[in-house]
């Protein structure tokens with residue numbers, strides 16, 4: 237009955253329904269590409285461990301108010317990029333997270349994570365922004381981020397920048413530039429803001445629509461416009477750097493000294509203001525010329541007022557987020573080979589009668605840490621496959637060894653281990669003592 241209904245559904249589906257495809261700007265990550273993602277995540281986890289950053293996982297859906305309060309109302313994200321909807325059951329306004337810092341701060345406040353000092357946290361996961369999809373810009377994309385909360389000193393700005401720098405080295409990324417700026421403190425920004433508005437008002441006719449709208453609500457953001465027609469105007473605008481007091485200058489100088497001592501090159505970009513309202517003092521981006529218009533692979537900075545703004549006890553913080561798609565694209569662009577997923581061994585099964593023995597043996601091998609792919613005939617194959625066809629599959633799998641379960645082997649209670657990648661004798665191994673030889677199959681991982 238079910239079967240019939242299913243067939244009827246398939247029929248209707250193929251005849252009447254539109255093809256079901258992923259949403260524009262949201263991508264499937266398929267093998268073998270998914271192995272590159274897992275490799276990158278593995279490198280990140282290992283590095284975070286060495287810097288003593290601990291993982292945090294927050295929900296993908298949060299109340300819309302969290303992002304409005306956290307990111308600022310006059311930001312690209314809140315103005316036009318959020319996926320927001322009403323909860324059908326209780327009418328709550330919800331949003332798919334466009335970034336993770338607001339959620340991390342909410343969690344830190346909600347669970348009083350700073351009650352006995354600072355915290356170093358990291359996260360990875362999908363973010364959602366309704367942007368125009370193009371190379372390096374998607375609607376579901378992935379960020380990895382690090383946040384150090386509760387630490388005011390410039391050494392923590394330096395630590396978190398050095399952490400990102402170390403990541404590029406471990407991934408084998410080249411030609412990534414570090415740009416720095418300081419956004420100072422709120423009172424310094426106020427003085428600069430007045431000067432900036434006065435300057436921009438004198439050149440009203442050169443402002444585009446976005447800039448005109450932001451002139452009085454968020455003039456700083458006008459400085460990072462990508463509109464080519466406005467470049468000369470913002471180039472000559474008053475520089476926030478010139479409005480910084482001694483403490484802000486010293487903070488930046490201290491960060492620079494620590495980067496210098498660690499041998500990390502940086503340059504000042506006075507127009508670097510970052511997309512979110514919550515930053516103060518140090519802001520930074522890691523950029524490349526090799527990805528076209530989407531050249532920022534990682535951005536961050538200090539946000540000493542956000543925790544208080546989110547209802548917590550005042551506490552400083554600094555963090556960054558990187559775009560996983562952009563980092564992987566840059567690795568590809570630079571021809572960096574990343575490890576592929578390959579089994580250690582491929583089990584060739586000569587006769588279906590051997591399957592119970594094969595299954596039991598492979599189960600033991602895997603428990604001992606060996607990665608084994610078993611041959612099984614695909615639905616579109618004719619029969620279980622000749623030995624020749626199975627060896628072809630074994631070869632294509634990338635395995636180093638074939639495990640041959642033939643009739644002779646079964647009678648003798650053995651399996652033949654045949655090297656596929658390197659010269660070497662094939663060996664008969666006893667099934668009665670798998671543990672004695674399992675390790676010889678394992679590749680270094």
Ligand code: ATP
Pocket residue numbers: 335365367372373374375377378379510511530532533534535536557558559560561562
């Ligand atoms: P951009 O200027 O490219 O729009 P942003 O300032 O909006 O970046 P952040 O919010 O700081 O970016 O996010 C940190 C990182 O996440 C970016 O440097 C980038 O690598 C990545 N990123 C941001 N938006 C996207 C997107 N839509 N698709 C893919 N990656 C993205």
Ligand code: MG
Pocket residue numbers: 312511
């Ligand atoms: Mg953006």
